[in-house]
């Protein structure tokens with residue numbers, strides 16, 4: 001055992017000494033060479049830069065092209081076209097700057113690679129140049145921000161009085177949808193009224209609520225301004241209507257809103273996308289719990305005539321729950337009794 005260990009240690013030592021000798025011979029060889037001599041690797045490295053530039057730009061083109069199949073179709077709302085234009089302009093400006101800087105960055109090492117005939121210039125400072133490359137991007141960015149801010153101010157401005165109001169309530173894990181009835185006014189609600197039947201907590205003390213109805217899907221007439229009144233009852237959800245470029249958080253205890261005007265009907269979009277099964281959708285875009293994926297509702301954009309027809313068929317919540325008002329009155333009487341006893 002001891003002999004075997006000694007032999008192994010000896011072999012390792014001999015190999016280590018041989019490796020060291022080889023390394024020393026190598027280093028002596030390098031030291032002997034003329035340090036100013038430019039080797040062929042100078043040219044190879046110089047050429048690799050433009051090659052990398054072409055390959056890199058080619059890969060960018062490929063990845064954009066390959067991903068484009070997943071891009072959303074054209075915006076189906078009026079403000080959506082504006083936000084898309086802002087996005088594309090910003091992308092264009094940033095991409096142009098990216099291409100110009102990378103063309104310079106990757107071609108300079110090729111054109112200005114080391115040459116014995118040339119001497120490097122020392123250029124430490126230039127005020128005008130520094131002012132220019134600080135001011136130009138600052139101005140461009142400021143213009144982009146101002147246009148974006150103006151668009152956002154327009155989009156989030158209060159809806160007009162004639163806007164169609166629709167209420168969306170997020171809960172784990174579904175969307176509840178409420179429409180005003182013929183009076184075009186949504187009734188009040190109170191979370192204290194929420195029970196197994198009255199899932200949105202509609203307050204029937206408010207007469208405006210009497211003809212309100214709940215829908216399984218969102219149906220909207222094309223070209224009509226819609227005001228979404230958004231709330232949540234448990235955790236933060238988020239109203240996402242990607243085709244209309246709408247995204248607004250649904251926050252418990254803090255109602256939010258969003259207005260938009262759909263501009264392309266579902267059937268027109270089916271033709272445009274060449275997909276007869278195409279549907280607009282409402283999704284939750286807040287990871288709100290284990291059933292988050294199920295928070296999807298179909299959105300139908302139809303002509304005014306089709307919308308009117310759909311509206312005629314809808315039954316108010318009270319019509320669908322005829323016994324509810326008796327319960328409501330009983331509950332109210334109970335509440336009043338408790339209040340009086342105090």
Ligand SMILES: [Cu+2]
Pocket residue numbers: 170171236237238284285286287288289292295
């Ligand atoms: Cu959610």
